[in-house]
Structures are given as structure tokens and as C-alpha cells.
Amino acid sequence: MLVEDPKYYRFCGYAEALGRGAGDLARKGISTIVGESDMSEREALACYRTMLFSMGVGCKRGDPEAGRIDSDKAREVMDAGGALPLATRLMHRLRFLSDGAVFGSEGFVRAWAERWQWATGRKKPVNPNCVGEDAGGGKYAVIKRLWR
Structure with missing residues (x-):
């Protein structure tokens, strides 16, 4: 099973x-x-x-x-x-709260990804993955792609 x-x-x-x-x-x-x-x-x-x-x-x-x-x-x-x-x-x-690693507005996730990239010396940028919108049209995003 x-x-x-x-x-x-x-x-x-x-x-x-x-x-x-x-x-x-x-x-x-x-x-x-x-x-x-x-x-x-x-x-x-x-x-x-x-x-x-x-x-x-x-x-x-x-x-x-x-x-x-x-x-x-x-x-x-x-x-x-x-x-x-x-x-x-x-x-x-x-599930994006646990699967997505970092959850928040698109701007918040992008800023976190940039800090993480700088701190780790990662060369390839990490881009936020949008997972939805709030009532005001703002986008929610995560770092890791969600499983399907």
C-alpha cells in the first residue's frame, strides 16, 4: 500500500x-x-x-x-x-504553509530569497512562486514549488 x-x-x-x-x-x-x-x-x-x-x-x-x-x-x-x-x-x-518553506506576500518572499541568496553565496536566484491572491489583488507566494 x-x-x-x-x-x-x-x-x-x-x-x-x-x-x-x-x-x-x-x-x-x-x-x-x-x-x-x-x-x-x-x-x-x-x-x-x-x-x-x-x-x-x-x-x-x-x-x-x-x-x-x-x-x-x-x-x-x-x-x-x-x-x-x-x-x-x-x-x-x-499546505503551502509547510510545503512552501517561506510564505507571504510576493515582495516579502522575494526579499527573503534575496537575503538568503546573498547569505549562502548562491549564484542562481530563487524566484517566488505565486500561489494565490488576497481580496485586494496582492499575490501570495512561496519559495519551494508545491507538490501536486
């Missing part, structure tokens, strides 16, 4: 859909897979999560442990209707 829950697998469309920004396309894809155009994004994600867990309980390739999701975990997800707790949803949306 790669991960105990698909939300933790970095290369999973479901994990990408839990985030914001780049996850827009993944959320649209999940809504298409679920086939309910009148569902909210949260409802579509919950429905898709139940699908992942219900299909993942069975054995794959004749190996009883290959690709198998624990039946107790699957039952827990089914009982919750596939919904994730608020804290978990926030963790996926705000």
Missing part, C-alpha cells in the same frame, strides 16, 4: 482536488466522474471519496494486500458519507 488514504498520495487527482488553484481542473474532472451536475464541489468530492474507498477494499492482482484499503477505514469513510473534517480540508488547502 502506498498510502493509507488517497488524500495523502501526492500524485492523486483527488488529493489535488482538495487544494485550491491548480486543483480546479481536478475538481471538474471529479464532478464529471461522479456525474451529478447539480452537486456542490464538496458533495462531489465526498461522493468520489466513497467511490475510492468502496472500490479499494477489494484485493488487486491476486495479492491480498496489494492496493487494498483497510475495511474498517472504508466503513468509517462510508459512515461519514465521504466527508472530510474541516481541519483536514483546511490542511489540504493551506
Whole structure:
């Protein structure tokens, strides 16, 4: 088993859909897979999560442990209707606070990167990666690219 829950697998469309920004396309894809155009994004994600867990309980390739999701975990997800707790949803949306190394306005991150470059003697400049905008149009940025 790669991960105990698909939300933790970095290369999973479901994990990408839990985030914001780049996850827009993944959320649209999940809504298409679920086939309910009148569902909210949260409802579509919950429905898709139940699908992942219900299909993942069975054995794959004749190996009883290959690709198998624990039946107790699957039952827990089914009982919750596939919904994730608020804290978990926030963790996926705000992952740039830990994945991005330095988080702040584009100017703040650029200034930090310049100081770090000078202090370490790094020749190649480190450029901020924009991850969103605030209500006033200011951009938020991180140093490290976020995993997808």
C-alpha cells in the first residue's frame, strides 16, 4: 500500500482536488466522474471519496494486500458519507504553509530569497512562486514549488 488514504498520495487527482488553484481542473474532472451536475464541489468530492474507498477494499492482482484499503477505514469513510473534517480540508488547502518553506506576500518572499541568496553565496536566484491572491489583488507566494 502506498498510502493509507488517497488524500495523502501526492500524485492523486483527488488529493489535488482538495487544494485550491491548480486543483480546479481536478475538481471538474471529479464532478464529471461522479456525474451529478447539480452537486456542490464538496458533495462531489465526498461522493468520489466513497467511490475510492468502496472500490479499494477489494484485493488487486491476486495479492491480498496489494492496493487494498483497510475495511474498517472504508466503513468509517462510508459512515461519514465521504466527508472530510474541516481541519483536514483546511490542511489540504493551506499546505503551502509547510510545503512552501517561506510564505507571504510576493515582495516579502522575494526579499527573503534575496537575503538568503546573498547569505549562502548562491549564484542562481530563487524566484517566488505565486500561489494565490488576497481580496485586494496582492499575490501570495512561496519559495519551494508545491507538490501536486
